[in-house]
Amino acid sequence: MEGTGDWAQFAQQMASMARHLLAQESVDATLARITASATELVEGCDAAGILVLHDSQVESLAPTERLVVDSDQLQHQLGEGPCFDAARVGVKERVYRIGDLTGGQQRWPAYAPQAHALGVGSMMGFLLFTEDEELGALNLYSRTPGAFSEISETAGWLLASHAAIAFSTACTHAQMEQAVATRHMIGEAMGILMGVRHLTEEQAFDVLRRYSQENNVKLREVARLVCEQGTL
Incomplete structure (x- = not known):
């Protein structure tokens, strides 16, 4: 050149x-x-x-x-x-x-x-x-x-x-897409727990959060388990 x-x-x-x-x-x-x-x-x-x-x-x-x-x-x-x-x-x-x-x-x-x-x-x-x-x-x-x-x-x-x-x-785009997907999965998991255990939205989220902390598992992985298994 x-x-x-x-x-x-x-x-x-x-x-x-x-x-x-x-x-x-x-x-x-x-x-x-x-x-x-x-x-x-x-x-x-x-x-x-x-x-x-x-x-x-x-x-x-x-x-x-x-x-x-x-x-x-x-x-x-x-x-x-x-x-x-x-x-x-x-x-x-x-x-x-x-x-x-x-x-x-x-x-x-x-x-x-x-x-x-x-x-x-x-x-x-x-x-x-x-x-x-x-x-x-x-x-x-x-x-x-x-x-x-x-x-x-x-x-x-x-x-x-x-x-x-x-x-x-x-x-950045990939992180944003992952964040949106994670929020959607958590929301779906909360809905499953609310229906199965007759919980409020706040109680369902608290179940996910406690399981995450007690088992040292990321919240999105806990949500994925609920979505796949129907409960914890």
Whole structure:
């Protein structure tokens, strides 16, 4: 993308990708579109994935190839690696670029040679974040050393910026849908208890709440049990 025409075409592709991202109907579809877009739009990118940490447990989301999962698991086993660092909350670096994993990496001495053995030649990663939250890391892989240039990094950064917004929006929508579904299920469960046990609305809710607390079960799971079994 050295000429004005190339950048104009890239800008059009990025705008189209952003529209498609926001049009996705689920979190999984959004993530799959993000990683697929990375391989389509970022020069040198052979594979991509999103790494999320949950209490130091690694989760690989929407990997385009097995290589991504293997790399994430390797970093989890070793407790080190660029993707691991990029996804870790509190780490200040929001972008990394490793030009060549065939050479010695002082920062990740255990990970680099084993990643190269997996077939990784070079890597880039971008923290996915909004003003309110950090969502994980978008990681790009190439089998070729030196595949990623400054232009690739700029393209990846632009993609990550759009991706973070789409990811956050998709999560928010999913949470809202889950909340609505949970309220509906709780209401249905209360209605069942009111009919079976001849309880008031307040008493029925109190039965659900007490069962939840005494058995350390989430309220929506208690409601689901009532809906499935007809009682507790």
